[in-house]
Amino acid sequence: MSHYDLTKLRAMAQGNEAFVQRMIGVFLEHTPEQVRQITEYFHNHNLPKVSALAHKIKPSIDLMGIEELKTVIREIELKAKENQEDDLPSLIDRLNTIINLVFKDISKELAA
Amino acid sequence: MDVFKIFIVEDDECYAEALTYHLSMNPDYKVYRFSSGRECLDNLGLCPHLVSLDYSLPDLSGEEVLRKIKVRNPELPVVMVSAQEQIATAVGLLKEGAVDYLPKDEHTPERLWYLARNLKSEAAQQETNELLPGLSKTELRKEFSRRVIGESPAVKKLYNLMEKASSSDVTLSIFGELGTEKEAVARAIYESSPRRNGAFIKIGLNDVPKEGLESLLFGEEVQQEVVPGAFEKANGGVVFLDDFSQLEDGLQAKILRVLRDGKLRRVEGEALIEVDVRVMVGTHHDLRRDMESGSLREDLYFRLLGLPVEMPTLRERSTDIPMLAEYYLGQYCRKNGFPERLLTGMAKEKLRKYSFPGNVRELQSVVQRAAVISDSTQIGPEDISLNESLTIKELLMKEDTLKGYNARIIRHYLDKYDCNVLLVADKLNIGKSTIYRMLKNREI
Numbered sequence: 001m002s003h004y005d006l007t008k009l010r011a012m013a014q015g016n017e018a019f020v021q022r023m024i025g026v027f028l029e030h031t032p033e034q035v036r037q038i039t040e041y042f043h044n045h046n047l048p049k050v051s052a053l054a055h056k057i058k059p060s061i062d063l064m065g066i067e068e069l070k071t072v073i074r075e076i077e078l079k080a081k082e083n084q085e086d087d088l089p090s091l092i093d094r095l096n097t098i099i100n101l102v103f104k105d106i107s108k109e110l111a112a
Numbered sequence: 113m114d115v116f117k118i119f120i121v122e123d124d125e126c127y128a129e130a131l132t133y134h135l136s137m138n139p140d141y142k143v144y145r146f147s148s149g150r151e152c153l154d155n156l157g158l159c160p161h162l163v164s165l166d167y168s169l170p171d172l173s174g175e176e177v178l179r180k181i182k183v184r185n186p187e188l189p190v191v192m193v194s195a196q197e198q199i200a201t202a203v204g205l206l207k208e209g210a211v212d213y214l215p216k217d218e219h220t221p222e223r224l225w226y227l228a229r230n231l232k233s234e235a236a237q238q239e240t241n242e243l244l245p246g247l248s249k250t251e252l253r254k255e256f257s258r259r260v261i262g263e264s265p266a267v268k269k270l271y272n273l274m275e276k277a278s279s280s281d282v283t284l285s286i287f288g289e290l291g292t293e294k295e296a297v298a299r300a301i302y303e304s305s306p307r308r309n310g311a312f313i314k315i316g317l318n319d320v321p322k323e324g325l326e327s328l329l330f331g332e333e334v335q336q337e338v339v340p341g342a343f344e345k346a347n348g349g350v351v352f353l354d355d356f357s358q359l360e361d362g363l364q365a366k367i368l369r370v371l372r373d374g375k376l377r378r379v380e381g382e383a384l385i386e387v388d389v390r391v392m393v394g395t396h397h398d399l400r401r402d403m404e405s406g407s408l409r410e411d412l413y414f415r416l417l418g419l420p421v422e423m424p425t426l427r428e429r430s431t432d433i434p435m436l437a438e439y440y441l442g443q444y445c446r447k448n449g450f451p452e453r454l455l456t457g458m459a460k461e462k463l464r465k466y467s468f469p470g471n472v473r474e475l476q477s478v479v480q481r482a483a484v485i486s487d488s489t490q491i492g493p494e495d496i497s498l499n500e501s502l503t504i505k506e507l508l509m510k511e512d513t514l515k516g517y518n519a520r521i522i523r524h525y526l527d528k529y530d531c532n533v534l535l536v537a538d539k540l541n542i543g544k545s546t547i548y549r550m551l552k553n554r555e556i
Contacts, residue, residue: 012218012219029125
């Protein structure tokens with residue numbers, strides 16, 4: 001089972017596959033770095049930055065149809081905003097795990 | 113206008129890319145991308161026609177950027193774009209001068225595209241209008257004074273707001289107690305606006321049975337027959353939704369779509385129809401409270417709010433009462449073939465001191481009744497009977513004879529139904545001659 005679903009992105013692209021590929025490229029280019037930054041900010045106890053970055057990548061996660069992270073990313077944003085640091089490690093682990101799986105899936109599909 | 117310049121201020125690369133891609137498909141648009149608020153502000157010298165502004169930026173908040181833009185160029189349309197959870201915050205920015213907000217989802221680029229198209233066409237229209245002789249400020253005031261009579265500071269303030277409303281195409285929400293002439297204001301603004309060549313369609317939402325409202329507003333397709341609704345009939349003009357209050361969810365969604373996308377679907381129809389309509393709403397309800405209680409959608413509330421116009425009550429402009437009373441008296445006498453009647457100074461003073469809970473409508477009714485019962489060309493204070501007991505509770509608080517109660521009830525109904533004797537007789541199930549007799553005998 002794939003960890004992402006491009007239905008929304010394809011709807012946005014209105015049949016233009018080149019645009020879909022470009023958007024996937026932008027996602028691959030920026031999201032790993034953003035997730036890495038979230039993790040780093042968390043380790044540095046900079047929760048406002050964690051919340052802001054989670055907020056920032058939330059629409060891209062929705063657009064890429066990563067259902068497993070839809071709630072996770074919102075919880076990270078909210079918990080970080082409310083300084084509930086104890087709840088964050090498991091959520092950020094989950095974010096890293098799923099994002100890695102998504103990248104593997106996308107890479108596999110691109111290579112096929 | 114050669115090129116329509118659009119600023120995309122967005123630090124999310126994905127969305128920036130999507131918005132740029134869609135907008136760039138139109139060769140008339142030139143898209144500039146900025147990833148911070150500061151960059152946007154530094155480049156305002158490029159004179160953009162539209163700014164799409166993300167609410168969360170790395171340096172300045174969207175709110176700060178919006179304010180700074182508005183200081184430098186109050187006319188520049190700014191659209192707020194925000195992640196869905198921030199809608200409540202973002203819609204507050206509409207009050208700060210944003211023309212719209214768009215939640216971030218897969219429809220955002222398309223919505224922005226339509227918005228840009230509409231703004232471009234408005235800008236082009238404005239350029240054309242500027243070449244035509246428009247109404248001067250004096251002419252505008254003259255137009256307004258035909259519909260809304262008065263010289264008080266409250267009315268002058270209202271005229272100022274009406275001027276602004278006439279020169280823009282923003283949705284108008286007219287708030288005010290019953291009888292404060294909300295419809296007159298809506299009509300005056302329509303007549304002085306570029307939409308005056310289109311239709312003005314008023315729908316009293318309380319006058320229409322709930323089950324027929326959707327068809328009336330949006331039209332229907334029954335057995336291959338198309339019946340256009342108010343929004344289609346008013347294409348190019350204005351729809352005035354009077355007595356706006358709680359509507360069922362489905363209708364709220366359909367009105368929202370008209371306001372947001374300029375599109376509607378007829379009842380039983382499948383196609384989406386594009387309409388170009390300015391919406392004005394009149395209400396004596398507290399729509400904010402409806403929104404807070406959840407009976408009115410938040411996004412619809414803020415769309416409807418547009419330019420809010422607060423109608424002054426007649427008590428707030430009591431200096432206008434003598435002038436209004438003379439105007440309505442003259443109008444009523446001419447219409448009914450009565451000899452000219454004038455109000456004495458004391459009669460005017462009596463009117464001026466009364467609180468008029470029913471506002472202008474009540475004043476009209478009081479003056480009409482005075483015209484009917486007066487035998488002289490001079491109407492004195494004794495000819496003016498004021499309705500000072502509007503509620504049953506108030507009616508019963510003051511002890512009276514049965515005859516006295518009857519008189520007060522009939523007087524209350526005459527006020528309520530604009531002195532329409534036949535209607536009041538019907539409502540109270542009494543003979544109309546009874547009412548005429550009581551009027552002649554000054555019992556009411």
